Amino acid sequence: MPPREQLSELLDPATTVLLTVECQQGVVGPDSALPELALEARRSGALANVARLVSAAHADGxxxxxxxxxxxxxxxxxxRNARLxxxxxxxxxxxxxxxxxxxxxAPIEVAEEDLVVRRLHGLSPIQGTDVDPLLRNLGCRTLVVAGVSANVAVPNAVFDAVNRGYTVVVPSDAIAGVPSEYTPAMIRNTLALVATVATTAEVLGCLEGPRRARIRPA
Structure with missing residues (x-):
């Protein structure tokens, strides 16, 4: 895990964006098209951690x-060009x-200021969508990627973001895939080579730090 100072420098609220990947009812909800993935996202705590990150992001701008x-x-x-x-x-x-x-x-809450980007094609949340121009217009430098799945969409998002010049932070306990043992192996052997890997608690600590400093009594 990165030193707290290094992670805090990356997670400047003014230049950080949180991207949730395919955390939708038909994927991770109770009536999911992919019940094994939905079960793993909930059993592992990944979905709850995504919700915690979103809540903190709302509170910290x-x-x-x-x-x-x-x-x-x-x-x-x-x-239609792949088995998937x-x-x-x-x-x-x-x-x-x-x-x-x-x-x-649920339990992720969508705020009025959130942006929702929908795609009709492909495997990536970034390639061929509005995400990249939105990030540039927002002044994003660091992209926090969380959600599902560790098998396909999450690594696609990480690679595409890095290829476009963004620094990526992956909260390792806020992504899920199947089988359960695949996710930590993929993080360790692939994502850790191109992204900064941290825990949800570490990311929350960095995001909440500036807010605590702002409200500390004189």
Whole structure:
């Protein structure tokens, strides 16, 4: 884990954005299309930790972006060039635009100032979406990536952010994938090579530090 001073320097609220990845009801909710992943996200505490990060971001003036994956009912524009996409078409719960499946899942709270970016194609929350131009307009330098899954969307987001010049922080206990043992191995052997890996508690400590300093009695 990085030294507290180094992490605090990276997590300046003015230049930090929190990106939640596919934390939507149809993915991590009780009626998920991917029940094994939904169960792991809740059992591991990852979803609860995402909610804690979002709450802290709201309190500390850190911009939150929720990245949602969805598809049109007619499937227009959706990828069909990989097994994952073809399998998704046959799932009993579809991530259809405008349905409850593509709403941000509890216990995560969406504030009025949050941005919600929806994509109809691909594997990445960043490539080919509005996320990158939004980050640049927000003056983002550090992107905190949390959510699901550690198998596909989260590493895609991390790689794409790094390729675009952002520094990435990954709260290791705020992402989930399947099987459960895959996530720590992927973090250790892949994400740790390109991102700063910390815990949710460490990230919260850095975000909340400036707020505590502001409200400390004279």
């Amino acid at each position: 850190v911009q939150v972006i929720h990245a949602i994956a969805e598809r049109r009912p007619d499937g227009r524009g959706a990828n 996409f073809r399998a998704a078409e046959r799932l009993p719960v579809q991530q259809l635009s405008g349905t409850t499946a593509v709403r941000v899942a």
